[in-house]
Amino acid sequence: MDAIRTEALTKHYRVGFWRPRPYVALDALTLRVGRGDVFGFLGPNGAGKTTTLKLLLQLIYPTSGRADVLGRPVGDVDVRRRIGYLPENPCFYDYLTAEELLEYFASLFGYGPAERRRRVAALLDEVGIGAERRLQLRKFSKGMLQRVGIAQAVINDPEVVFFDEPMSGLDPLGRREIRELVLRMRDRGATVFFSSHVLSDAEALCSRVAILAHGRLVGSGALSDMAAFQVRGWELVVNNLTPAALEHARSLGRIARADALGGSRYALELPLSTPPERILADLAAHGAQPVSLNPLRETLEDFYLRHIAAAPTDRGLGAA
Numbered sequence: 001m002d003a004i005r006t007e008a009l010t011k012h013y014r015v016g017f018w019r020p021r022p023y024v025a026l027d028a029l030t031l032r033v034g035r036g037d038v039f040g041f042l043g044p045n046g047a048g049k050t051t052t053l054k055l056l057l058q059l060i061y062p063t064s065g066r067a068d069v070l071g072r073p074v075g076d077v078d079v080r081r082r083i084g085y086l087p088e089n090p091c092f093y094d095y096l097t098a099e100e101l102l103e104y105f106a107s108l109f110g111y112g113p114a115e116r117r118r119r120v121a122a123l124l125d126e127v128g129i130g131a132e133r134r135l136q137l138r139k140f141s142k143g144m145l146q147r148v149g150i151a152q153a154v155i156n157d158p159e160v161v162f163f164d165e166p167m168s169g170l171d172p173l174g175r176r177e178i179r180e181l182v183l184r185m186r187d188r189g190a191t192v193f194f195s196s197h198v199l200s201d202a203e204a205l206c207s208r209v210a211i212l213a214h215g216r217l218v219g220s221g222a223l224s225d226m227a228a229f230q231v232r233g234w235e236l237v238v239n240n241l242t243p244a245a246l247e248h249a250r251s252l253g254r255i256a257r258a259d260a261l262g263g264s265r266y267a268l269e270l271p272l273s274t275p276p277e278r279i280l281a282d283l284a285a286h287g288a289q290p291v292s293l294n295p296l297r298e299t300l301e302d303f304y305l306r307h308i309a310a311a312p313t314d315r316g317l318g319a320a
Contacts, residue, residue, distance in 0.1 A: 001071050003160050003191035004033035004056065009065035011051050025051045027215045028065065033193060033208070038186050040202035040223075041195040043212035044308060049195035050088055052212070053164050056193075057085055069160060081109065084158035088165045090149035094138035098129055098148050101137065102155055109156040123151040128177050142169035150178060154185065161185065163194035167201055179204055199304055213308045230298040234270040237291040238283055241266045245286035254279045269296065 009029040014020040026048045033039045043049050054060045056067055058075035072079045092101055099120055106116040124133045127147040137145065146169045153161055166182075167175050182192050182205055196202060202209055203223070210220035233256065241264050249255050249268075257269040270276055280290055 001035065002032050002068070003035045003037070004031065004039075004067070004069055004193060006031045006052075006056075006067045007065055009052070009055060009067050010063045011048075011055060011060065012063045024215050026055070026062075029212075029217055031210060031217070031220070033191060035191055036186060036189050037207050038182060038192045038205050039194070040206035040209035041193060041212065042197065042199065042202055042209055042304060043195075044197055047212040048215040049212055050164055051215075053085075053162050053193075053195060056162065057083075081156065082159045084153040084156060084161040086149050086153040086161075086163045086166055088168070090145060090152075092137050092145070092148070092152075094140075095136050097136055098124060098133040098140075098151075101148065102151055105152045105155050119155060120151075123155060126177075126181055127151045128174060143171055143174055146170055147174060147178075150181070154181075158190060160191045160193065163192065165196055165198075166194050167196065167198055175201070199299075203299070211304060211308075218308070219303065231272065231295045232298065233272050233296040234274075234276045235292075235294050235296050236268045236270055236276065236279065237261070237293075238266055238268065239289040239291055240264050241283065241288045242286065245283060245288055248286065249279060249282060252282075254282070265291075 006029050009026060009031075010024075011026040013023045013025055015023045029048075029052060041049055041052065051060070055062055056069060056074055067074045069076075069079050070082060096104070102120040102123065103116045106119055111119065124130075127150055129144065129147055129151070132140070132144065137148065140148070146166070150163070150166060153163065163182075166178055170178060179201070182194075185192055192205075194201075194205075206223050208220070208222055211218050246255075246258060246266065250258070254270065254274050255268050256271045259267045261267055268279075270279060276293055280293070284290070
């Protein structure tokens with residue numbers, strides 16, 4: 001059974017004052033997210049990612065289509081107890097401390113006082129909030145509030161957790177800690193659905209991704225199928241490469257590009273049609289020393305930009 005499923009999920013708004021016209025925020029989105037997946041929902045600002053999350057949480061209602069979470073329609077009371085949610089811009093009563101806020105949320109899920117204190121302490125440790133946990137939230141930075149927001153999203157040990165831009169405002173250490181938290185949740189069997197426009201986070205975490213542009217799904221699938229195996233050449237880094245040896249290799253058509261890295265060290269781009277072992281043997285015969293050889297592949301960013309550029313931009317439905 002899928003953890004999350006949508007069928008032609010669509011949301012229209014009417015915008016404008018004097019002559020309101022329809023605006024397509026989300027256009028017939030059909031998705032499947034398996035249990036235990038870390039699923040990246042990618043797209044630029046305004047693509048419809050937050051709209052989708054709000055529909056899945058029934059914070060807004062669809063114009064048409066349907067969505068299920070854990071095999072039940074969104075909004076089912078039992079399902080609500082089994083999910084967690086971090087909004088894009090979490091806003092809390094800022095005269096509470098981090099401990100008080102999380103204990104309040106834990107009480108809503110029916111945890112007793114001792115269990116609340118244990119869960120809150122453990123989660124604040126996990127997200128990197130130390131002695132500041134006893135400070136009022138109004139004294140927290142954006143990154144610290146984001147950490148508290150992530151902790152509240154998982155206070156009930158959810159089976160499915162929705163994160164809207166979870167890395168927003170975090171420093172490099174915070175990003176690493178949250179990535180580790182997400183992977184621990186995955187290892188426990190939870191499904192993590194997060195929206196982002198930060199592609200490196202998806203590359204580091206996701207088993208599957210979907211890309212949204214202008215309210216429409218433009219690509220989805222296993223990350224490896226979409227990016228990892230599209231090799232377009234080789235990058236060879238060598239030391240002690242003399243100008244004569246470089247010119248010889250160029251004359252044979254074995255080097256597509258050569259970038260000097262300093263001294264006699266070069267990064268060479270080899271075409272896919274050139275067996276790398278042949279150029280390695282040729283350069284070694286001229287005294288060059290290989291340092292590294294890596295495939296050049298299309299990245300998730302390449303895939304993302306290509307599909308965003310190709311996506312239609314019209315999001316209206318004609319005259320009102």
